[in-house]
Amino acid sequence: MSFAYLSYAKAFPYAGDLSGGINGNDSNWDSYIDLLLPVAGSEKSFLFISPRVSVTGKSVFASNAHETNLGLGFRQYLNILETGAIVGANLYYDIRNSEAGNSFQQAGVGVEFLSRWIDFRANGYIPFANTRYYTGKIYDIPLGHHIAATYGYESSMKGFDGEIGFKIPFPEILGELKIFGGGYYYQTQNNGGDILKGYKGRAEYKPIKILRLNYAVYDNKNFNGANWQAGAEISLPFDFKKLLQAKNPFFGVIKYIKNTPKPVIERMGETVQRDMYVRTAQSRKKHHEDLLLNDNGDEYYFTVVSPNGTGNGTFDNPAGVSSGIALNKLVTESNAALLFLPGQYNQSSEINISGHLSQRVEILAYKSLASKNVALPNFNINEESVINVGSNVNAIAVTGLLTDVYISGFNINNISTNTKSGIYITNFSSGSISVFENTIQGFAKAVEVNSSQRAPVIFDNVLQGNATGIEVYNADAEIYSNDINNNYKYGVNIYNSSGSTYIAGNNIIENSTGVFVNGGIYFVIFQNNISSNSSDGMFISASSNLQIVGNDAYYNGANGIYALNSSSITVASNIISANSGNGIYANNLQNSDINQNTIVENSLAGIYLNASKSVGVSGNEISDNQVGIQDAASQISYISNNYIFNNSSGIFLQNTSNTYVSNNQIFSNVFDGIFVTGGLNATLSMNTVIQNNNGISLYNTNAYTANFNSIAGNLSDGIFVSASPNGKISDNEISQNDGNAITLTNASDVTEISRNTVAGNKTGGIYAQNSSDVIIKANTVRNNTGINGGIFIQNILGSASSVEKNNLSGNQNFAIKSQSSASPISENNITVSSEGHGIWLQDNIGSILSQNILTAQPVGSYFGLYLTGTTVFNSAQSGNNKYYFFESNVYGGDTSPVNNYLSNVYPYDQVIQ
Known part of the structure; x- marks a missing residue:
């Protein structure tokens, strides 16, 4: 154009x-x-x-x-x-x-x-x-004792x-x-x-x-x-x-x-x-000079074996197992790899790896090369190298080597009764050893480490159907990312191991005991899944300085974690649930911490301390167990900052001494929030205890302290104390409970109830009966309803007893009622209204009534002072009471005690209009 x-x-x-x-x-x-x-x-x-x-x-x-x-x-x-x-x-x-x-x-x-x-x-x-464009390479060319690469484009x-x-x-x-x-x-x-x-x-x-x-x-x-x-x-x-x-x-x-x-x-x-x-086309080019390297960057030197090999150990002419091991020991290169081609290796004697001249020995099943981008054309990478051994034979043994050893990729089976191990490691004193990506089943111990100075690394193995998955005795080991299941004795068994042992990220299920540690010190059990074992998920005995952190322990047939005769154990940030025993059971545990765990739906206690000493239990979330925390016969326990709810009982202390329970949130438990029986020197402080049955109950407990607690909305009493001498109940806020704020019965020695704020409880405020030397002092008691009024003391004996310096208002039936002969009522500040009498004395002999202030607000049929029965006064110590704003109803009741009051006490009182 x-x-x-x-x-x-x-x-x-x-x-x-x-x-x-x-x-x-x-x-x-x-x-x-x-x-x-x-x-x-x-x-x-x-x-x-x-x-x-x-x-x-x-x-x-x-x-x-x-x-x-x-x-x-x-x-x-x-x-x-x-x-x-x-x-x-x-x-x-x-x-x-x-x-x-x-x-x-x-x-x-x-x-x-x-x-x-x-x-x-x-x-x-x-x-x-x-x-x-270059797209990568694959090692697929066998060259004698080496493997070379083909490049892709x-x-x-x-x-x-x-x-x-x-x-x-x-x-x-x-x-x-x-x-x-x-x-x-x-x-x-x-x-x-x-x-x-x-x-x-x-x-x-x-x-x-x-x-x-x-x-x-x-x-x-x-x-x-x-x-x-x-x-x-x-x-x-x-x-x-x-x-x-x-x-x-x-x-x-x-x-x-x-x-x-x-x-x-x-x-x-x-x-x-x-x-x-x-x-486009995917093209390939052979590069015979590019040989497969190990992790250290050294060329592999393979001694190749096959089930029926009779040759010199090359890919073209494989050796048998025994001759291949002998040839491999003579290799002086920095890496001597013994490669098992796919097939069934039926062994009547163990494959013993020892005495090598090389710096590094790798015992490899052919399948283990897949991670190194190897796919030789003559073999299927998915085929397995299977080692079958007969009765009482270790499949692979590593003894006394002074080099680095790697065992990988095998399917190792026992085909008859066997009391030996799939992989047995002993007397390993230098270098390193790694056991990974093997499947081992049918042995007494799938992997055994015995009396070695160096810690093998055991990872990514499947260990199932043995007596024990991994046993480490008088040695250390790093054990992680293994699938350890259906072993009929132990998943992992550790004896006398120390700081180089590390058990992490394993899936340990359906064994008898998941992890068993006896004599372990200074090592870590971290982020394992330990579930559905028929006995304990984890059993720790005679061990110290262990870190048990971040594990999941659930559906085990006994306890989630059991620590026995051990010390300096940290159990932290674990999730422990639905075990048939306790979540955590500590028996004779000392100087240890149990903190930040989530513990739910266990059949017995969430945490059970027995005969332990100096154990801290803090920051745990504990719910839906039979008991949240149970402590029996322990000393110096610190139970603090826990969230304890929806259990049958919240905290249960039995025969403990010097126990400190503080800053816990305890709510919605079926029975008591805190229950203490027996023991000495229990301190219950700054806890929030709501919507339980009793908030706090103490039975037969000596020298206890309950202070600065917030106790509200419980279905019975806020604090219930029975037969417990030498107590101090002070500075608590106790409100809106269905029973009394405080019930004290059968107490002896000196019990002091002081500086509490008691309000809006539905049966009464403070009720004390059948006790001696009870001091009720400086409490604020208001708006309590029900038959027990504000403060009710009944049959209280002892020269130390008194009701003094309390502030009372708006309580139903009475502010203070006494049916006791030996409890002076003095210096109380009482507002008398249409709710109830100010002070009601019934059948009191030698009553001391002094320096009380009673202030009338508009009143109905209630009296400032109401006297019934055989009440008479100690006139020498009574008097100086003040009645403010009473137009009538200053006093009332039965004629005899009223006359006794008028003739012996009244002249020393003041009625101020």
Whole structure:
């Protein structure tokens, strides 16, 4: 085409096609949008541009691949073959972002011939820019005693394709059907000429002009990921000139659809049919110099064994187990690896690894190489190296080596009664040893470490169906991430281990005892899952300075954690639930801490201290157990800052001494919040005790202190004390309990109830009976309802007894009532209202009533002083009482005690209007 011709060309001379479609098969699919836009020329001869974008179905096939194409072409209509024909040529720029994230570019060139009955197309593809990307390597080349690598590449391919098609004659009212045949040929440019070639066939059906259904078959499934591809496309005539004139570019589409069949001239704007994808190949290149390295960066030197090997230990000529071990011991390189190929190794004697000359010895099952990106073509990486041993034989033994040893990847089975171990390690005095990714079953001990100075690392193993999963005796070990289950004695058994032992992240389930430690010092048990063991989840005996932190212990048949005869143990941040015994049971535990644990739904106590000393229990959340915290016969226990709720009982102290219970939140327990029986010197301080039965109960407890507690809303008494001498109940806030705020019965020696705030309790405020030497002093007692009024003392004896300096108001029936002979009532400040009498004395002999202040507010039938029965006064010590604002009802009751009062005490009182 000449420039003179172009100068007369009309812009956008013809309506092109705007197409959108989808193609797919059983492994991939993509969608695309394509536009063919004539830009210059006439209706029968024009230049066009053709942009196209396609996206692979990432959401279904997890692919990042997408393509962009930009074409420039020319088409010419020829008035030949009766109905006319179209010839054209095109140039394209294609760019692909592959699934691996690599970017490829290519140029495309094509020619086409379109007519009513025959179509022909041919296209060429020429990659440029970066045509190859390194994608990694795999070690898959056995070379004697070594393994070499093959490198992988993703490369673009140059090539061509072509097709010829014919229209099938049948009634055009049914649409248009065409059949195509052709082929393709592609080859990589850079690595060895990988070729993608084959034949293709295609059927194209248009039931209406704008819809094209397509189905293609390929004799090479690598072309599109399958031997077939199906697709659908909708094409609409798109008049860009109308769009520039602010008109509908799709105007006339209905008429266009109805115009059947489509004249050849109307195909001038249809989509270019070509391969829109930059073809790529995954190529491989062998690198014999790149040998597999171990974790230290040294080349592996493999002595290869097989079940029936008789050779020299190469991959081509494997040795047997015994000869392979002997050959391996002679290797002087820094790494001597004994590699077991897949198969069944039936051993009547142990595989003993000792006496090596190398600095590092690896005992590897073939499967263990998978993590090192190894896949030798002669072996299936998923096949196992299985070691079967007979009666009373250690499968693999490591003794006395002065090097680093690694044992990995084996399936080790005992096939008869066996009192030995799957892997046995003893007298290991230097270097390191690692046991990982093995499956061991049927032994007395799956892994045994006996009397070694160095700590083996035992991780990622499956140890099941043995007597004991792991046993460490007179040695240390790092034990983590193992699956230890269904062993009928112990999951992990530790004897006499010290600071280098570390048990972490293991799944220890359905054994007898999960973790058993006897004689452990200075080590950590951390974040293990210990569940469904038939006895204790964890049993700690004769140990010290252990950290038991962050474990889950649940559904065990006895206790979650049992600590016996141990000291300096920290049990912290564990979740302990639904065990059939106690959550934590500490028996003769000393100088230890139990803190920040969550302990729920255990059948017995959440925490049970027995005969222990100097144990701190703090910051735990304890709920839905039979008892929250139970302490029996312990000394110097510190129970503080715990949340204890929804248990049968909150805290239960039995025969303890010097126990401190402070700052706990104790609520909604079925029975008592705090229950103390027996023992000496219990201090209950600054606790919040609400909505239990009794808030605090003390029985037969000597020298106790209950102070600064907040006790409210309990179903019975706030504080109940029975037969407990030498007590101090002070500075508590006790309110809204259904019983008395404080009930004291059968107490002896000196019991002091002082400075408490007692309000709104439903049976009474302070009730003391059948006791001696009770001091009720400086309490604030108000608005208590029920039969026991504000303060009620009954049969209180002892020269030290007194009711003094209390402030009382609004209490029902009476502020103070006494049925005791030896308790002076003095210096109390009492408001007398319509709620009840101020002071009621009944059957008191030698009563001392002095310096009380009684203030009347509007009163009904109640008296400031109410006297009944045989009450008489000690006139020498009584008097100086003051009655404010009484118009009447200053005193009342039975005639005899009233007369006694008037004649002996009243002259020394003051009645102030």
